[in-house]
Amino acid sequence: xxxxxxxxxxxxxxxxxxxxxxxxxxxxxxxxxxxxxxxxxxxxxxxxxxxxxxxxxxxxxxxxxxxxxxxxxxxxxxxxxxxxxxxxxxxxxxxxxxxxxxxxxxxxxxxxxxxxxxxxxxxxxxxxxxxxxxxxxxxxxxxxxxxxxxxxxxxxxxxxxxxxxxxxxxxxxxxxxxxxxxxxxxxxxxxxxxxxxxxxxxxxxxxxxxxxxxxxxxxxxxxxxxxxxxxxxxxxxxxxxxxxxxxxxxxxxxxxxxxxxxxxxxxxxxxxxxxxxxxxxxxxxxxxxxxxxxxxxxxxxxxxxxxxxxxxxxxxxxxxxxxxxxxxxxxxxxxxxxxxxxxxxxxxxxxxxxxxxxxxxxxxxxxxxxxxxxxxxxxxxxxxxxxxxxxxxxxxxxxxxxxxxxxxxxxxxxxxxxxxxxxxxxxxxxxxxxxxxxxxxxxxxxxxxxxxxxxxxxxxxxxxxxxxxxxxxxxxxxxxxxxxxxxxxxxxxxxxxxxxxxxxxxxxxxxxxxx
Ligand SMILES: Nc1ncnc2c1ncn2[C@@H]1O[C@H](COP(=O)(O)OP(=O)(O)OP(=O)(O)O)[C@@H](O)[C@H]1O
Ligand SMILES: [Mg+2]
Numbered sequence: 037x038x039x040x041x042x043x044x045x046x047x048x049x050x051x052x053x054x055x056x057x058x059x060x061x062x063x064x065x066x067x068x069x070x071x072x073x074x075x076x077x078x079x080x081x082x083x084x085x086x087x088x089x090x091x092x093x094x095x096x097x098x099x100x101x102x103x104x105x106x107x108x109x110x111x112x113x114x115x116x117x118x119x120x121x122x123x124x125x126x127x128x129x130x131x132x133x134x135x136x137x138x139x140x141x142x143x144x145x146x147x148x149x150x151x152x153x154x155x156x157x158x159x160x161x162x163x164x165x166x167x168x169x170x171x172x173x174x175x176x177x178x179x180x181x182x183x184x185x186x187x188x189x190x191x192x193x194x195x196x197x198x199x200x201x202x203x204x205x206x207x208x209x210x211x212x213x214x215x216x217x218x219x220x221x222x223x224x225x226x227x228x229x230x231x232x233x234x235x236x237x238x239x240x241x242x243x244x245x246x247x248x249x250x251x252x253x254x255x256x257x258x259x260x261x262x263x264x265x266x267x268x269x270x271x272x273x274x275x276x277x278x279x280x281x282x283x284x285x286x287x288x289x290x291x292x293x294x295x296x297x298x299x300x301x302x303x304x305x306x307x308x309x310x311x312x313x314x315x316x317x318x319x320x321x322x323x324x325x326x327x328x329x330x331x332x333x334x335x336x337x338x339x340x341x342x343x344x345x346x347x348x349x350x351x352x353x354x355x356x357x358x359x360x361x362x363x364x365x366x367x368x369x370x371x372x373x374x375x376x377x378x379x380x381x382x383x384x385x386x387x388x389x390x391x392x393x394x395x396x397x398x399x400x401x402x403x404x405x406x407x408x409x410x411x412x413x414x415x416x417x418x419x420x421x422x423x424x425x426x427x428x429x430x431x432x433x434x435x436x437x438x439x440x441x442x443x444x445x446x447x448x449x450x451x452x453x454x455x456x457x458x459x460x461x462x463x464x465x466x467x468x469x470x471x472x473x474x475x476x477x478x479x480x481x482x483x484x485x486x487x488x489x490x491x492x493x494x495x496x497x498x499x500x501x502x503x504x505x506x507x508x509x510x511x512x513x514x515x516x517x518x519x520x521x522x523x524x525x526x527x528x529x530x531x532x533x534x535x536x537x538x539x540x541x542x543x544x545x546x547x548x549x550x551x
Pocket of ligand 2: 101102
């Protein structure tokens with residue numbers, strides 16, 4: 037750890053970047069947190085002013101979520117102080133943090149899925165009169181709160197598990213408002229939202245700000261920070277690097293967080309695609325309405341479309357994860373019988389799913405074990421020669437997976453590093469076709485480009501890649517061809533030179549476009 041810390045003034049010095057007057061609502065001083073083999077936070081300072089949106093930025097594993105968890109009382113700092121309104125506080129539990137006016141919206145939501153909307157909003161602070169729960173009042177209150185934050189018409193009696201992610205976040209925000217929380221912390225809250233849902237959340241954040249609340253906002257999407265943030269604090273390797281205005285140019289932010297210039301999309305010229313490797317005809321499932329698709333060796337096929345247009349379902353159908361009601365899939369000219377994912381894997385297909393935690397990893401197993409799961413279970417696919425440990429170690433290095441060791445339990449890795457392991461476990465067996473569903477979700481900007489370089493290398497070495505992404509610049513930057521899905525079909529195919537607007541127009545179009 038020899039790198040120098042960038043301009044962090046001593047405690048009493050003037051912070052040039054701090055807006056004048058308003059005393060900090062929350063002050064974190066010298067907070068440190070160590071885990072076995074990892075310094076997650078190293079004497080970190082952080083300040084939050086009433087009425088500001090303060091963003092946290094940093095590479096995967098930089099320590100953002102650790103700070104959030106310490107503030108939430110979910111983890112204890114090894115050292116340092118937290119002050120709220122000038123008074124030292126320390127939270128032994130999330131309930132205590134909540135009582136002090138801090139609310140948290142995580143990506144893995146802390147709602148209770150089986151409880152109703154109203155019960156979740158009132159959780160831990162129910163209205164009781166004469167020993168009786170005031171259900172009708174609680175429902176009226178929940179309805180009004182949800183409506184006030186832009187979610188009208190949700191039945192307060194509905195179990196929360198039946199709501200969309202955005203609506204569930206709404207429930208958490210409603211709870212925060214009901215408790216009159218002064219500080220609302222959102223850790224990657226937007227990563228699972230659609231564009232429209234993000235816009236609604238931002239409108240709400242602006243109102244919360246005007247009401248004098250302070251927001252801590254964590255996201256890997258730089259354009260979001262510019263749009264909603266006031267200040268940005270950058271962490272690197274557990275240290276505070278700088279606190280700068282959110283209007284700081286993105287390249288500068290990236291330089292602060294990565295410590296060097298980040299390269300752009302791989303630019304090795306057009307890839308030369310070969311034979312058709314994967315051929316699908318008339319695929320029908322509950323959500324697909326007759327999809328024809330050819331994927332060639334050596335190409336990256338981008339799949340764009342709105343949420344719900346059938347992109348994930350297409351990958352799942354190709355992978356044997358959803359029941360086919362009709363249609364056929366061929367690999368290298370041979371018909372595949374896809375009854376279950378195991379059939380697809382044996383044939384040489386790989387799927388990196390959107391829901392990493394639910395489907396991509398075995399949470400209780402180590403990094404090494406996760407890297408070797410496919411290698412272990414599909415003997416036929418094992419490349420010859422390399423010993424498993426050496427293989428796992430090579431993948432760890434190739435993907436720059438940040439972990440103290442291969443023995444570390446995977447659930448203890450930061451989100452982005454878990455994603456790298458999910459990709460690594462497929463590279464252990466070298467599939468013919470790689471299906472990627474939102475592969476950059478939760479991945480920092482530097483790691484994203486590393487990932488794209490890797491995908492580019494794999495394609496150039498002859499792998500056929502299908503990549504679904506909601507981030508159009510990524511699709512445009514990577515794909516040799518772009519399919520736009522709509523209502524369970526491929527509405528249109530484009531060459532790489534196409535503009536974002538043209539893709540969006542097709543994705544949104546009412547009429548089915550002629551192919
Ligand atoms: N409970 C834990 N046990 C061991 N190590 C941990 C634990 N929680 C976090 N870490 C490690 O601490 C470091 C910081 O992790 P943290 O989750 O705070 O990163 P992050 O900045 O939120 O990253 P990301 O952008 O990927 O979410 C990482 O190296 C992580 O593996
Ligand atoms: Mg995190």
